[in-house]
Amino acid sequence: MSRPVVVATAAAAVVVLVAPYLTGTYYQQLLAQAFLYAIVAVSLDFVWGYAGVPDLGHALWFGIGALSVGHATTVLSDVGLVTEVHGSFGRYALGTLTGVVAATALAAIVARLCLSSRRSNDFYIVVVTLALATAAVTVYDQTPALGGGENGLFGFNLQDVTPLGWYYITAALLAVTVAVALVVVRSDFGLLMRAVRDNAPRARYLGYNDVNVKIGVFTAGAAVTALAGAVFAMMTGVANDGQFGFTLATSMLVWVAVGGRATIVGPMIGAIVMSLAGAKLNEHFPAQWTIIEGALLIAVVVFVPGGLIGPLVRLAGRLLSRRYPPRGRAVVAAPARPDRPAREPGGGRPLIRIRDLVFGYGSLRVLDGVTLDVVAGELLCVVGPNGAGKSTLTSVVTDRRLRSQGDVEYLLPGHRLGDRPAAHQIARAGVGRKFQIPSVFASLTVAEALLLAGRRGAPPSPWRRSATVEVAPAVVDIVRIAGLDGRADTLSSDLSHGLRQGLEVAMAVAARPRVIILDEPTAGLTAHERHDIGQVLEHLRDIGIAVVLIEHDLDFVIRVSDRVVVLHGGRVIEDGPPETVRGSEVVRSAYLGTAVR
Numbered sequence: 001m002s003r004p005v006v007v008a009t010a011a012a013a014v015v016v017l018v019a020p021y022l023t024g025t026y027y028q029q030l031l032a033q034a035f036l037y038a039i040v041a042v043s044l045d046f047v048w049g050y051a052g053v054p055d056l057g058h059a060l061w062f063g064i065g066a067l068s069v070g071h072a073t074t075v076l077s078d079v080g081l082v083t084e085v086h087g088s089f090g091r092y093a094l095g096t097l098t099g100v101v102a103a104t105a106l107a108a109i110v111a112r113l114c115l116s117s118r119r120s121n122d123f124y125i126v127v128v129t130l131a132l133a134t135a136a137v138t139v140y141d142q143t144p145a146l147g148g149g150e151n152g153l154f155g156f157n158l159q160d161v162t163p164l165g166w167y168y169i170t171a172a173l174l175a176v177t178v179a180v181a182l183v184v185v186r187s188d189f190g191l192l193m194r195a196v197r198d199n200a201p202r203a204r205y206l207g208y209n210d211v212n213v214k215i216g217v218f219t220a221g222a223a224v225t226a227l228a229g230a231v232f233a234m235m236t237g238v239a240n241d242g243q244f245g246f247t248l249a250t251s252m253l254v255w256v257a258v259g260g261r262a263t264i265v266g267p268m269i270g271a272i273v274m275s276l277a278g279a280k281l282n283e284h285f286p287a288q289w290t291i292i293e294g295a296l297l298i299a300v301v302v303f304v305p306g307g308l309i310g311p312l313v314r315l316a317g318r319l320l321s322r323r324y325p326p327r328g329r330a331v332v333a334a335p336a337r338p339d340r341p342a343r344e345p346g347g348g349r350p351l352i353r354i355r356d357l358v359f360g361y362g363s364l365r366v367l368d369g370v371t372l373d374v375v376a377g378e379l380l381c382v383v384g385p386n387g388a389g390k391s392t393l394t395s396v397v398t399d400r401r402l403r404s405q406g407d408v409e410y411l412l413p414g415h416r417l418g419d420r421p422a423a424h425q426i427a428r429a430g431v432g433r434k435f436q437i438p439s440v441f442a443s444l445t446v447a448e449a450l451l452l453a454g455r456r457g458a459p460p461s462p463w464r465r466s467a468t469v470e471v472a473p474a475v476v477d478i479v480r481i482a483g484l485d486g487r488a489d490t491l492s493s494d495l496s497h498g499l500r501q502g503l504e505v506a507m508a509v510a511a512r513p514r515v516i517i518l519d520e521p522t523a524g525l526t527a528h529e530r531h532d533i534g535q536v537l538e539h540l541r542d543i544g545i546a547v548v549l550i551e552h553d554l555d556f557v558i559r560v561s562d563r564v565v566v567l568h569g570g571r572v573i574e575d576g577p578p579e580t581v582r583g584s585e586v587v588r589s590a591y592l593g594t595a596v597r
């Protein structure tokens, strides 16, 4: 931590310690509630801001925690009224544990159902979380046995703790939550969360199970929120439908959006300020406050999508960074391994066998019986006119969950892939891919992207922040050729099209692939840069990697390739040495404008 951050943290700690002595019991209670809401806002920021999973019913987890404590500590009559309160500590602990476990289990099920389908998108989880929170209120209100009804459960607060005690307990819980959240989002795992949020397919093709990352973060957020709900119930002795309904869920979104997504500190301040303001204004203008909150959410989303506090935090960070430069990550070449032969054994051996592959989009047949081998230590170029099916072939070979006919057999040493391996499994086994349109992680720097790529799907540490990124010498070459030298700390979103192109090739190579499929890696590069990239590709081929290049530049193809496959109308019409290209009628027609007979 830099000195100003230490000073700011110490000042905040002093204010929090002293504040209750300057106010009365009423404000101590309000602040304690605000701290619990701040915990919820931080957990929602974790889920929505960092992992990109929009949880519109986040209040449900809070309500489950609160209700569970209410149930564990009270006895209900058969019409749903509380008849007795059992205030033993064990019951509060049991209620908290049950609430956290129930919320975690339900969140895991909801996330798995909503996120794991191939066709799922953000819309699924938005609708399902919203519907669940709304349905939960209806079920609760109409089920007296749940303690529902107008007033819900009440009068079961943990009486041994004073308002001042709750103030300090909730402040400590908030401090721990914020500290843990900041460590995790700054760690290597934090990079993966942002990568999955920015560009889930890219993360998947680097070997990461993006769905599991999202499910894990969503579930962790639900658990923390349920814990906050349980403490809220112990403190206030109230559990009712207001704690898991749409109104509170909307307030939570407002706190995060107004505070500034993906900043942790912003949503924390947003929740404290807004919940205090809400508590005061709600006393006098309850109807208007809800409208103000809704209007604020819309205004922020439309006019200041970064939130109100987040940009200030970032601005302060930028100003501070002039005096206290942030610790970037350095990209360094991994030390040479003299024990390793220059060329890996097994050159000439097939690594992927494709047989009679048929694939279509609806009624459009795009691959029509493709058969070819991808061979270790060979530079194979796949050419063909626009729409021939080259990119589709890449997609079907790198993701066997895409419904297709025919066989794709992976013969990658040390890896046994099942019948229909998922994209991240194929990537982990050593098949790397570069997309036709550069696909990078907008909020990651060049070094951070290479760090994730280099791990090839191995889960990164949730607390460690790597200062250096060790990459193979070939990656250093690509970084230099692509002009990324000295840009290790540049955000990918700030790179030009050509630089992103280079970064994506470097990422694919950093993953230490056995097979690398590059879809038009030289698009946007100068003749000189193409020449250099060609040399890197030849080097990869020479160390035993199977390089598959999809290219339109025929001169380049003829110069670098060992073998050329010509695809036309989803069929392989030529498969042989580069001279094949010169003689191919289809290629001539597509590239040189000669009609096909």
Ligand SMILES: Nc1ncnc2c1ncn2[C@@H]1O[C@H](COP(=O)(O)OP(=O)(O)OP(=O)(O)O)[C@@H](O)[C@H]1O
Pocket: 361, 364, 366, 384, 385, 386, 387, 388, 389, 390, 391, 392, 393, 436
């Ligand atoms: N997601 C999709 N849905 C429907 N049709 C698609 C989709 N993606 C590609 N196609 C169609 O499939 C055919 C093959 O496309 P593909 O991108 O694989 O060709 P390509 O050989 O890579 O072409 P190019 O050289 O222009 O990139 C085209 O007719 C294209 O319009």
